[in-house]
Amino acid sequence: MPNDNSTSSAAPQVLEKEALTQNKSAVFKGNNITCTFGHGKKMVKGIDDVTFDIKQEEIVSIVGGSGCGKSVLAKTMLGLIKPTSGKLLYKNREITDPKVHWREVQAVYQDPFSCFNQFFTIRSQLKDAFGIFKDKISNEEKDRRVDEALMAVNMKPNEVEGKYPFELSGGQMQRMLLARIFALKPQVLIADEPTSMVDACVRANILDYLMKLKHELKMTIVFVTHDIGLAYYVSDRIFIMHGGKIIEQGSPDQIALSPKSPHTIELLDDIPDIHKEWIK
Numbered sequence: 001m002p003n004d005n006s007t008s009s010a011a012p013q014v015l016e017k018e019a020l021t022q023n024k025s026a027v028f029k030g031n032n033i034t035c036t037f038g039h040g041k042k043m044v045k046g047i048d049d050v051t052f053d054i055k056q057e058e059i060v061s062i063v064g065g066s067g068c069g070k071s072v073l074a075k076t077m078l079g080l081i082k083p084t085s086g087k088l089l090y091k092n093r094e095i096t097d098p099k100v101h102w103r104e105v106q107a108v109y110q111d112p113f114s115c116f117n118q119f120f121t122i123r124s125q126l127k128d129a130f131g132i133f134k135d136k137i138s139n140e141e142k143d144r145r146v147d148e149a150l151m152a153v154n155m156k157p158n159e160v161e162g163k164y165p166f167e168l169s170g171g172q173m174q175r176m177l178l179a180r181i182f183a184l185k186p187q188v189l190i191a192d193e194p195t196s197m198v199d200a201c202v203r204a205n206i207l208d209y210l211m212k213l214k215h216e217l218k219m220t221i222v223f224v225t226h227d228i229g230l231a232y233y234v235s236d237r238i239f240i241m242h243g244g245k246i247i248e249q250g251s252p253d254q255i256a257l258s259p260k261s262p263h264t265i266e267l268l269d270d271i272p273d274i275h276k277e278w279i280k
């Protein structure tokens with residue numbers, strides 16, 4: 001992690017960590033994947049000939065301007081969009097049944113309210129989430145795991161008791177989404193702009209929860225953001241996208257300190273001032 005006060009004396013540890021990451025097997029492997037929408041003159045390329053891999057327990061950020069293909073790439077990894085051409089493998093296999101895929105690969109999105117039904121209590125929806133698993137889980141076990149997950153995101157179970165989504169704030173609902181992740185303990189989390197609608201304080205909290213998830217559950221995280229400063233703070237590797245392509249990829253320091261593409265330089269110029277201090 002670039003934020004662990006790495007100094008020259010810590011360099012051997014950094015190198016050791018990089019070597020460990022390089023030895024891990026690939027969770028996702030994309031080879032020349034293209035996703036197109038529509039036909040003829042109206043055809044749009046969401047992503048265009050993208051090749052990448054994401055290793056076990058890595059945090060990879062996908063960064064780029066609006067419309068560059070970040071969410072389309074994230075959706076292919078979730079099994080929501082099938083590539084039009086090329087090959088995408090999850091643990092060396094193609095994604096054939098999304099429902100089976102979601103037992104291991106889960107998502108958090110920008111708008112937590114769209115992920116919860118307003119007419120059911122939060123607890124009942126957190127418990128329903130266990131329905132994706134093949135094995136039946138008892139009601140008591142579901143309650144126990146939901147309580148544990150709520151406490152992991154600093155909510156007391158009684159703060160949520162009997163509550164519906166509209167009775168909580170946006171920031172609290174973002175935490176409910178993360179609680180669902182804590183409860184389901186997926187191997188991979190795809191986080192698509194999970195902090196773009198919240199204030200700086202809640203944003204810092206969400207990032208801390210993501211780090212906690214990564215360390216406690218040893219998860220692989222794909223983090224989608226516009227903000228290269230945030231990506232620098234949380235990632236092991238950064239992919240820069242533009243026009244549907246991954247135009248540059250590397251460690252946070254490679255990307256931030258020796259950017260190659262003018263689009264990367266543009267993104268670096270756009271970092272909000274409050275995040276600039278992260279890049280030393």
Ligand SMILES: Nc1ncnc2c1ncn2[C@@H]1O[C@H](COP(=O)(O)OP(=O)(O)OP(=O)(O)O)[C@@H](O)[C@H]1O
Nearest residue numbers: 037044045046064065066067068069070071072073
């Ligand atoms: N279902 C769809 N049908 C048609 N075009 C789509 C569809 N989904 C995405 N696109 C197009 O694919 C391109 C990439 O979209 P994508 O949602 O990945 O952008 P993004 O990088 O996530 O942008 P933002 O930062 O605004 O969320 C855009 O031109 C978009 O209009």
Ligand SMILES: [Mg+2]
Nearest residue numbers: 070071072192
């Ligand atoms: Mg998007």
